[in-house]
Amino acid sequence: MNTAPETHQITPSRIMETATAFFASKTLLSAVNLGIFTALSGKSLSGKEIQNALKLHDRGVYDFLDALVALGFLNREGLLDTASYSNATDTELFLDKNKPSYIGGFVEMANDRLYPFWGSLEEALLTGKPQNEIKHTGRSMFEELYAKPERLKQFIDAMSGISLGNFMALTRKFDFSPYSTLCDVGGAAGILSVEVARQYPHMSCTSADLPAVEPIAKEYIATKGMNGRVKTANVDFFTDEFPKADVITMGMILHDWDLPNKKMLIQKAYNALPEGGAFIAIEALIDDDRRKNAFGLLMSLNMLIEFGVAFDFTGADFERWTKEVGFSRVEVITLAGPSSAAIAYK
Amino acid sequence: MNTAPETHQITPSRIMETATAFFASKTLLSAVNLGIFTALSGKSLSGKEIQNALKLHDRGVYDFLDALVALGFLNREGLLDTASYSNATDTELFLDKNKPSYIGGFVEMANDRLYPFWGSLEEALLTGKPQNEIKHTGRSMFEELYAKPERLKQFIDAMSGISLGNFMALTRKFDFSPYSTLCDVGGAAGILSVEVARQYPHMSCTSADLPAVEPIAKEYIATKGMNGRVKTANVDFFTDEFPKADVITMGMILHDWDLPNKKMLIQKAYNALPEGGAFIAIEALIDDDRRKNAFGLLMSLNMLIEFGVAFDFTGADFERWTKEVGFSRVEVITLAGPSSAAIAYK
Numbered sequence A, B: 001m002n003t004a005p006e007t008h009q010i011t012p013s014r015i016m017e018t019a020t021a022f023f024a025s026k027t028l029l030s031a032v033n034l035g036i037f038t039a040l041s042g043k044s045l046s047g048k049e050i051q052n053a054l055k056l057h058d059r060g061v062y063d064f065l066d067a068l069v070a071l072g073f074l075n076r077e078g079l080l081d082t083a084s085y086s087n088a089t090d091t092e093l094f095l096d097k098n099k100p101s102y103i104g105g106f107v108e109m110a111n112d113r114l115y116p117f118w119g120s121l122e123e124a125l126l127t128g129k130p131q132n133e134i135k136h137t138g139r140s141m142f143e144e145l146y147a148k149p150e151r152l153k154q155f156i157d158a159m160s161g162i163s164l165g166n167f168m169a170l171t172r173k174f175d176f177s178p179y180s181t182l183c184d185v186g187g188a189a190g191i192l193s194v195e196v197a198r199q200y201p202h203m204s205c206t207s208a209d210l211p212a213v214e215p216i217a218k219e220y221i222a223t224k225g226m227n228g229r230v231k232t233a234n235v236d237f238f239t240d241e242f243p244k245a246d247v248i249t250m251g252m253i254l255h256d257w258d259l260p261n262k263k264m265l266i267q268k269a270y271n272a273l274p275e276g277g278a279f280i281a282i283e284a285l286i287d288d289d290r291r292k293n294a295f296g297l298l299m300s301l302n303m304l305i306e307f308g309v310a311f312d313f314t315g316a317d318f319e320r321w322t323k324e325v326g327f328s329r330v331e332v333i334t335l336a337g338p339s340s341a342a343i344a345y346k
Helices: A004-009 A013-019 A021-034 A047-054 A058-070 A089-094 A104-118 A121-127 A141-147 A149-173 A191-199 A211-223 A259-272 A294-307 A315-325 B004-009 B013-019 B021-034 B047-054 B058-070 B089-094 B104-118 B121-127 B141-147 B149-173 B191-199 B211-223 B259-272 B294-307 B315-324
Strands: A074-077 A084-087 A181-185 A204-209 A230-234 A247-251 A278-283 A329-334 A340-345 B074-077 B084-087 B181-185 B204-209 B230-234 B247-251 B278-283 B329-334 B340-345
Touching: A013 A021, A013 B021, A013 B089, A013 B104, A021 A058, A021 A104, A021 B013, A021 B021, A021 B104, A021 B121, A021 B294, A047 A058, A058 A074, A058 B121, A058 B294, A084 A089, A089 B013, A104 A149, A104 A294, A104 B013, A104 B021, A121 A294, A121 B021, A121 B058, A141 A149, A149 A191, A149 A211, A149 A247, A149 A278, A149 A340, A181 A191, A181 A259, A191 A204, A191 A211, A191 A230, A191 A247, A204 A211, A211 A230, A247 A259, A259 A278, A259 A315, A294 B021, A294 B058, A315 A329, A315 A340, B013 B021, B021 B058, B021 B104, B047 B058, B058 B074, B084 B089, B104 B149, B104 B294, B121 B294, B141 B149, B149 B191, B149 B211, B149 B247, B149 B278, B149 B340, B181 B191, B181 B259, B191 B204, B191 B211, B191 B230, B191 B247, B204 B211, B211 B230, B247 B259, B259 B278, B259 B315, B315 B329, B315 B340
Parallel strands: A181 A204, A181 A247, A204 A230, A247 A278, B181 B204, B181 B247, B204 B230, B247 B278
Antiparallel strands: A074 A084, A278 A340, A329 A340, B074 B084, B278 B340, B329 B340
16 A cells, blocks of 8 residues: 555544544443442442442443443442442542532433434534424424423533533632622523622622523522522513623523524623623633634534524624624633633623 | 532543543544545635535534534634635545545444444443344344445445554564464455565465455455455355464454354464464453553443444453463554554464
8 A cells, every 4th residue: 555654654543532432422421321420429339239230231331330440430449350349539529410519410411412413413514404302393492491391400400510610610710899780691590690699798699591490590599598699580581681780691591592693692781781790601612713622613513403503602703792782891711621701891 | 519619629521521522523423424534635625615515504614624623633724714724634644535545434334333323322231232233123233234235345444444553563563474374364355464465575365254255355455466465265254164374363353252252263263373373363452450441441332232242352361262272372462542462372
């Protein structure tokens, strides 16, 4: 083969790793769905004990568990019949269903919805059409969610799971001291409002979302003992103006919509703020040069799969759109992992 | 939340990265399937030119291409409307369909077969049953392949793609000088025989496989100009003994079978070798402690999904099985990426 000398230097390793990366994804997603990390909460179990607890077939037990060891999600002492498995530090904290720090809601949704929908990425690229429930029901993703309380709960848990780290980072990195009131538009379970109210006792926070979401938010706020500090409000952001507040926040809201709706939401945020107020969008913001934040770009493809017309954006996009409606200044603060807060000051 | 202080140190980043790693997989798999790297062979194109060539919808073009840039599979100069895209060094060499170094056969198979089948990993773990075509047709994977020439060709191309790097490494790392004859059992297109014959002009090599495979092997051998040097032989390794040879090789064959069949194949290799002969199995060998080679363990789960009873194994397993039938000594040589050659000397 006349390319042989060249292939000695250039290897297909990166291609093979990415081409098969779904093996590792699905192994982790299945482990969460089967409840392995919950079964191992605070203790060690043998392979046989895990097999019995999860009703696994003989064939795959040790390959499955040892793959999770090799991926760093389980610890292990001994080998095969003498092995004793336990959770890694992060899976113990974030993937035990009985801990408040559980983020497995997102993982469960990735398993049940995103993995199969991404199977049709090619069709999405060719047609520009969403590839989720809408293909079969004709209803939009949000219509689906609001029609099915258990789906809505799963979606909100998923969003809470992936957002908590960002909201905690935001309360450390953004100084809320100059402000008194905050309204989190599309607040879901109220996580952001609870985090800000906890870190800034002087702040009055409101989590605004559709009526179907309110019971979920009220329950979360009560569980956190923040009843007096965080309020809920019913807001349909297509038909209603936003409640007035010094700070308007939106966590992973803008990326769900096409450009006209993004601009409509930005305009309403502007209208609700006083001079000097801050509009904060928390997103997997794409870097301005669109070549570093792979996750942000892939999340934008995820928006194509979920909504068709929706898309993620850069800090430069956010600055252009917010300045168009009158905001004076924009800054970007990096948060957890690939996420950032884009902040526009009125 | 009472775990808040702890979550400041421990982040869910690794969990989130692996949980969403299938985004990147499917993006690369779709790019290969759509022929992007072939369209970009040896040249640069604008986003619009790629869109037209591949008939992509407006919505996803730049997110898709820029995600491939961020993942390192495309290069880019300029941005959006002024962007010019070209292949990265590895995708130019390995993912251009018109190059003999194309390994996209495996990627195409991963896209068409493995990605959807891995959607049922949980069912495989609970039942021990394969999750591939057999679920719908009742025929085994190999019966399916041999019944459909285009599927067989795709499978053989896939195996060739992922094996070439290993076979090239083997001819560099293993000294074939003391031997005169080689028989590659389950030789598929004959890649291993061609590589060995090319590097060791004194060697007489035979690629042995089922009759349905022979035309594919003959064509490959002729294309490589190795007609006189590499022979083909029809061998059904369930019913036939192997042709006698100084070296018997098997590339990703043993992992396709359950333990009794693995041992049957090892016995037949032993029978076909002279004293001092070598039996070489090339596999994604799992490390003896089953905690380092994640890909080997995941490949074993892939065998569960393809065959149910089949599984990958460690060098220690290989040593135990080969010594049981009389081999005297075993060594392991690492090859490309996560693969190794396990060698048993008679």
